[in-house]
Amino acid sequence: MDVNQYLEIFLDETKEHLQNLNTQILELEADAENMDTINEIFRAAHSLKGMAGTMGYKRMQALTHDMENVFSEVRTGNIKVKPEMIDVLFQCLDALEEYTNNIMTQADEGTNDNEPLIRKLNDILDEKNKVSSSDGDDIASAAPSDHGAGEEGFRSVKLNDTENKVLREAYKMGRNVYGVDIFIEESCLLKAARAFLVFKAIEEKGEVIVSSPSIQDIEDEKFEFRFSLIIVSEASLDEVIAEASYVSEIREVKAAELKLEDIADYGECDNGHEKEEHEADTLVPEAKAKAVSSSTVSAMAEAKPAETARQSDKKQIPGKPVVNRTVRVDIEKLDVLMNLVSELIIAKNSLVSVTTSREQNDSSGFNEQIEYLESVTTNLHESVMKVRMVPIESVVSKFPRMIRDLSKSLNKKMELYMTGEETELDRTVVDEIGDPLMHLLRNSADHGLESAGIRAQRGKPAVGSIYLDAYQDGNNVVIEVRDDGNGIDVESVRNKAIERGTISEDQAAIMTEKEIIDLLFLPSFSTAEIVTDVSGRGVGLDVVRSKIEALSGEIEVKTKLGEGSTWIIRLPLTLAIIQALMVVVGNEKYAISLGSIQTIEDIAPGDIKLVQNKEVIQLRGTVTPLIRLSEVLDIETEHKADENVIAVIVRKGDKQAGLVVNELMGQQEIVIKSLGKYIKQVKFISGATILGDGEVALILDANALI
């Protein structure tokens, strides 16, 4: 066995612990007296130390060890939580994150010892002139006192002759023999992996002579939540216990030294058993199994009070279910599944088109089956989509910490309020959305919120508020980033744009407020008076927009000078399969996503007016431009002036336009395919789909057309 195969577990758990620490330390900052939080931090730091130790990352271990010492003192009340301490702790978390990243990319923790940090931690400890002992010692000192509980554990382990001999040999050589009982937390998912880590930890200190159940059984996970070992070691009992309890998800380690007399007892007891075994060969395994399981039950009963106490603690930890009924699946496998579902839908569509093109007689039974198939594929599609959905929590949970840091570095007081973290999005979207959101939050913190002085003048609360709200809206997920800051100064954007030559003064005069604000999304356009390291370098909003558009989403901003601004990101729930309206232009078929369609209008030629040489219609009070698809897409089509035209009214934000088509084919569920690597990007086309008859139809990008 190799440690590397546990690297992934290690990385996952480290990240989880770090995230947890971040959240908890933030909480601690708000409420320095909360014992639950302090305990939780202590536990997380302790697990981290243990994990880093077993994986052999010494630097990481050293740093966490010192952090743990600090918490240990906080826990006992010897040190009070101070703001400077919180700062140091956050720096430690950053350093740990760096180690983790190094391990992830280079399979090595790197060479940064972070000595200044360790020194700072020790300074905190020294303030009280009291260097505490590590927690490992605490456990060690506690363990021997209640080693009575171990009696059903390692003391019931049976030894065979060779093992007996090895132990006697060890005594002769003056080495220590210990019995160790390991209890694994019941919420542990990979018992065997944990057990292996314990084995590895103990083998650093000594040699495992006997294990019950056998090593093979432990590897196969054929054991309850405990196992017993007899080891030979030159190290002290405390060291062995400390080493074993570094492994995370180990509830308890109990150990005691075994004297020669004990061994002798074992031998006799064992011999007795062996006789019985000869007499009733078949019964023994069962009896043995019973003995083991009954001992486990009693040990568990004993541990119950402690366990329940722990669990009540645990309720406060978000996102860490006690029993996790999930499986990790490679995203590529899901993609394959998704592709198969797509194929199925295409096949279904072609069946539908075959039946509808035939005469309607004697096909009623056939139709029924098709409808059944349709409902199955729709359900299947929905389930597969759901599998790919993850809550955005994994991305947004790092933001409170970021805002806290920004608050310090910008010297502005601010608070982040988040809702809807449980909103789910496709995995691929969630992975991509983090950076744009971060940009927007930084933007709000830096440009949006005013300095304390101005806020006081305007009669706003001293602490600025930034909101991050996520919610589902039909087939879209909306994420809003809102602040109660200054809002966008349209005039200053306008002046800046003229100054930079982005627009001419004449243009500026006729542009609406909204069009001016849209200029902010152009590359290298920043209105920040002072360029800070937070934002203002002009890379940002354009990147935000292109990223969101790459995810087929859209972004708009609403702002009111002096009151704040709201950035609204709208993302499609799914990327692969959508409902679309099929239309005919000339003799070509196109699909328009149903999500962007408002209405369909039949327009008499007389209703079409010309404004600035562009065709528009009056639609319920709003002037709506008409876009003749045949012209935009270079399609030859006969255009009779006196006929009514069909216009599909599409919307983008609060703009709308009418797309003129020749014919409507109907609504259809379509599978979005890319146009292939060769055709990189085509204006007005967002992809292709395969129709029931095998023909390829292109999907119109309504956003680009407006």
Next chain:
Amino acid sequence: MNEVRVNESAAGRDYRDDNETIQFIVIRLGDEQYGIDIKYIDNIVRMQHITRVPKVADYLKGVINLRGEVIPVISIRIKMGLEPDEITKNTRIIILKLEQQGNVGIVVDEVKEVVTLITADIEKMAYDKKEEKIGYINGIGKFDGGLISLLDLNAVALDKENV
């Protein structure tokens, strides 16, 4: 720049051993015959309806559906500066499997046969940027007394507008 590099590496790999055999599919474009290295060919399909894609280069005929995958089809004739394709019952689409561009279909007038050449019979062509048509050929194969031009597929499929 890119094209040159591709050529050299292909030459280095394919034509080193004089007795190594390479199979080529012989296609006809107008009156000329060209060879395509069989290892780049994924599939040969009959001419079918090609969905036009608006706003792209003229040699890009559009896209087709090949067993659920959308594949772009280019007209090698237009790309080489010949007159546009004339669709007959012999017209085929050859689906090429290229490393950089993925799968791409090319329209050819006819697929004639498969020939096996030994590397000794292949004469490498010097790359000449000036002559456009030559640019798409990276060798001449001697076969049964006749000659076939060997298409440099990376050059054929290379999207000039994007270079």
